[in-house]
Amino acid sequence: MMTTVDVTPETGGKKGSPVNPRSRVYRPNAKYIPILATLALLVIMYSAGVANYENFGQPSVIVNLFRDNAVLLVVTVGMTFVILTGGIDLSVGAVISMTTTLTATLLQGGWPPLVVLVLVLLLGSLLGAGQGAVIHFFKVEPFIATLAGLFLARGIALFINQASIPIRDETWKAISEYRIPLADGVVTKPVALVAIAAVLIAAAVLAWTRFGRNVYAIGGSADSALLMGLPVGRTRIAVYTLSGFCAALGGVLFSINSTSGWALQGNGLELDAIAACVIGGVLLTGGSGYVFGALLGVLVTGLIQTIIIFQGDLNAAWTRIIVGVLLFAFIVLQRLVTRKVK
């Protein structure tokens, strides 16, 4: 096709290298192996629960899993974006507490629900954007910038009100009590649907938009991404904004779930979210992982919790130990399976 001056040797032989047994069929799957392994282990864990505990097999166990972990799920979605760029966001739990406290306070003060909703979501995003800006422009480590954000958000929440505040607003209550029947005797709530929607949207954004791909690129190598002419600063700030938004949304869901606001709400949630991401195969150094993985991570932690509750005879000490043991077993198995298949 191309005429060249040199006598270039025949290079067609490169195509089907006889020594290369790495079958082409396996290749596209290789990147999904961690996720598939996680999924398989999740199923095994669930089956073990069904075999061991009465009523574990009820569909409501699975349905409740989504509903009880809706907040964590939404927050984890935001966290996934941040981690994919190689960053971390410690402020999410605190943003939740700030959001719930503010929501409850404002609703108590008679503000219209829609205004409150928009306001708190905006505030969460703003805080996220601020963190992103500090991280990008001043090259402050994400860890320390978002830790400051954590102090700030929870500080604001505690400053507003230390006590828990009930929400008596009709709209909030109505959403909180609204049930969506799925099957006979199985109901779910709007919060679960919001969470699932968040996962689907995030997955689509990551897979099919430029923004999503830029996120991966930055995580792979921010320097290279910059040299490739990608909008690194913009993307990075957007990612933290998104995480702030997700955390605020999580806070709203929390306030709907519990019709209350409290400054200590969501304490330690950031670690749960990070753990869920990592369990789901998202690489903390950035550039690799999927939202569905993070979803599986949330389900794994949720399922461990459910198993512990169904076990029912563990005191605090044993609860911790068993959680640790299950986590360990899961992670090691996941590691071994992926290593073997590779």
Add this chain to the structure above:
Amino acid sequence: GCGGSDGGDGGSGGNDDGKITLGFSQVGAESGWRTANTKSIQESAAKAGIDLQFSDAQGKQENQITAIRNFITQKVDVIAFSPVVTSGWDAVLQEAKDAGIPVILTDRAVDSQDKSLYKSFIGSDFIVEGQKAGDWLVKEYEGKNEPVNIVELQGTTGSAPALDRQKGFQEKIAGNPNFKIVKSQTGDFKRADGKTVMETFLQSTPDIDVLYAHNDDMGLGAIEAIEAAGKKPGTDIKIITVDAVKDGMTALSQGKINFIVECSPLLGPQLMDLVKKADAGEEIPARVLTEETTFTQEQAKEALPTRQY
């Protein structure tokens, strides 16, 4: 009770041996007090022949909500829990009610307006505890007209006991302008933090007359700090604490603490009574107060040998 007839149904679903199943969601294991509370509940459940489904929420409301929902799925007969916070239980309590499972609150209250969401609340009143502490102080300084500098070691910022014990205490001492809370800072209910904070109090405030600690542990930590500063706890600085755990009572009997307001963790037996009644559909009182008292140094010496925790 309205859930009585359903309760039997739930019982048969939960287990076949006809035993009552109680789902209990504990706040966590944040202090020795809480561990004693857990133990009391576990032991008295065993004694009363009640199947206990125990779950530890590690201080998180979301975990508790999850646990309660799972109890509903498991079709337990009765649910009891010590709420992490006061607000935010309406939705899940409604679900329990719809499933016909009676709910009993222990130790901490909820602020639901619909009182039919739970059957009973058994536990102490933190505000009253604060008031008792205030009362003692007011009495102690009765007739003396000198300024009294008080420092306060609060519990975990934002937690119900911390807020209420502060509130009750303040109410009582507000009447006398001599009483002045000069420093108030959280010691997170922990011994070590109580010590560190007290060290700083001692450095920055020359004459402290009274220490009010929201629990024994912080008070015990503070005693260490006071002793290290070369002062005599109980004499140079009067100390009031809440809880009356064994270590606290010992210090009280040794004269290192002046007054302890009891906050008994031993709710188990009373709770099991209520559980049985609730399961049987019997009428039960909406508020059950734990039997608690206060201790002076003399009373402590008497009570100490028979203390269980």
Add this chain to the structure above:
Amino acid sequence: MGEQSPVLEMTGIRKVFPGVVALDGVDFRLFPGEIHALMGENGAGKSTLIKVLTGVYTIDGGEVRLGGEVVHINGPLQAQQAGISTVYQEVNLCTNLSVAENIFIGREPRKFGRIQWGLMRKRASELLARLDLDIDVSAPLNTYSLAIQQMVAIARAVDISARVLILDEPTSSLDASEVAQLFAVMRRLKEDGTAILFVSHFLDQIYEVSDRLTVLRNGQLIGEFKTEELPQVRLVEKMIGKELAALESLEDKAQRNRERTAGAEPILEARELGRTGAIAPFNLTINAGEVVGLAGLLGSGRTELARLLFGADKPDSGELLFEGKATNLRDPQVAMKRGIAFSSENRRTEGIIGELSVRENIILALQASRGWTRPIPRRKQDEIVDKYIKALQIRPADPERQVRNLSGGNQQKVLLARWLITEPRLLIIDEPTRGIDVGAKAEIQKLVAELSDGGMAVLFVSAELEEVLRLSHKIEVLRDRRLVEELENTPDVDADRIMQTIASGATS
């Protein structure tokens, strides 16, 4: 073309890094439809000039005109929008992404805002086919060798059809055929009116493809010349500021070396050693004092073979004899204990530790082999490091500078120094002259020859056939990840002979 006005004009460019004046009043012009070579020694300031132009570094003085207008470019994104497309010296791609994405990221084909993956992959395959590269474009880039990554970077830059195309040492790890493909593409673009800025240390390539050249030395402009009017020797003189005699003397030396091959005892022997998916089982013997060259095309398995001999990868068949005894090179540490050294072709990710200083990078391997409890005394460190900074002309000659801030060629020298000070019995060097200027390259070749004279065995991997021919006693030819032939480097062996083997090599 001369009468046209320049598409790009830089005047009085100055760039200062803490402690170094990288560029000092440099002028540079680029006309549409020309291939302009930027020449200079390692550290002369070529890459810096390019990075200043594309806004990676801010300018400390001077101005840039694009199409006659003064522009202030703030970053690569803006440069790209202004029609400047660049391949930077070190491969700067996101290796976690697929090949196709690396080519198209930032400009993915979209429909309703949704990336069209299928179309993207198809276009990527087509584009690479134009560079005669047939690879799976949906595989992550990090599954491919550095040379392929380099091709992908070129494909990306070429596809961003721009007014100005900048190629900073794109050919440093490409073999002859790939270079030919690249040049063909460059000529086509040139005909279409694109202005191309080209950096290379291969003088032959410069003379083959460039129309005009600008020479830098020590951050200063030496001059702008028409390529055809400047003989090679003069160019080298201009670059290094003195005459280059080293090359000639080496020629003799290599000749002499060829006569003395047999008789030495084997250091390393591979028997049916192989690794599935990487390299087919092969037999290879390396004798003391012998330079063994590996020749082959891009992706032919040279690197894979070399890694096996160092224990960087684990073989899954065959055995390895070290001085006649079977050894299991479990990991590099074991290999080092035996006296094997390996310098990777991928200096950025497998070579230098950017954050550490030149000194620390140089002593790293030696220190590792001594173990952490026996630190090399500081005085000795300084001694060794100074010696090698001088010997290899590492610039700036400041041992405490972060390696990250050195020019590419100087980083390569640091790596070489790292291995030389361990005084290995077998030195495996993968593309050691990659990105190294003519002068230094000659020095390094001389060094290799000397070392082998002194009894060291060397496994020499290079995409540059000339070099392999000049240095090796024995040449192993690879094709399709299979060792197809072993040639004694007799005088009748030349590039054509090897190319023939590669082309017709028995793939039985």
Add this chain to the structure above:
Amino acid sequence: MTILKNRLFWPAAILVVLLVINAFTSNQFVTVRDGHLFGSLIDILRGSAPLVLVALGMTLVIATGGIDLSVGSVMAISGAVACLLISDLGNQNSVGSVLLIMLVAIGVSLLAGLWNGTLVAIIGIQPIIATLILMVAGRGIAQLITDGQIINVQSGPYATIATGFFLALPVAFLIAVAAVVLITLLTRRTALGLLLESVGGSPTASRLAGIRAKRITVMVYVVSGGFAGLAGLIYSANIKSADSIAAGNLIELDAILAVVIGGTALIGGRFSIAGTVLGAVLIQALGVTVVAIGVPSDATLLFKAVVVVALCLSQSPEFRAKVFGRFKPKPVVRAEATA
């Protein structure tokens, strides 16, 4: 000029400000009483000992690009083991037995570190999740050891490590100093520091340079475990009891913060022991200052947030350039003007 450019200048400045505030609010900053030093400065130094120890170990772990979340739990375990064994002693004041017990507790902590290191280096689990396992389970183990109760001890020798004085200085402070000196010698007088930084800078390149990255990784987790164990002993000796729930709770966050304030990047590579120590003392001083100046508890966190924000901004060269840059002409520009 150059001192202003030093990364540690601003943290140090803030620390000085905090200490000055303390000097003013406290009645004794440093005085001599009963033959030893006393006062709020001494309190701060003594109180920061556990954090300094934990942060030291954390620095090494972070230098290799890892993180250790389990330090708090290890503290709890070590305190629990020590107090349980001491409370069983016939004579709690026997120095020999107490020393032996402390060694046992530290041994257990080293094992915990070995566990972490194995998960990270050998099995290849991401550090944050590998150490999360022990963070969760470890506190459970500590609770099992103490049966959920607070175990009191009345051991003079044990209490000494936290509250005793030696040569007029607090023993806890001296232990911390000894640890700092030890680690500094270990990393800067041997090649360990270089190898650590190399592994943190690029694990692949380090492996190819013949560094046994795995071994080093395991080692830093073991060291981190050991220091956490020591910190746990001081923590529990300070209150003469083992509080398995409170001990070391959230200390990992403070420790990481101290490391980052000290100028060690979380991605690994170059690390600064001096910086970490500065960071740890700063955090302790901040906590004390909040109490000393009587910040109301509902505003405490906001106050801390402001300080941390100020700190992280002050450490950013970009921020300093933007804020202070306007006031001084850039040297580079000046050089050009004269050229």
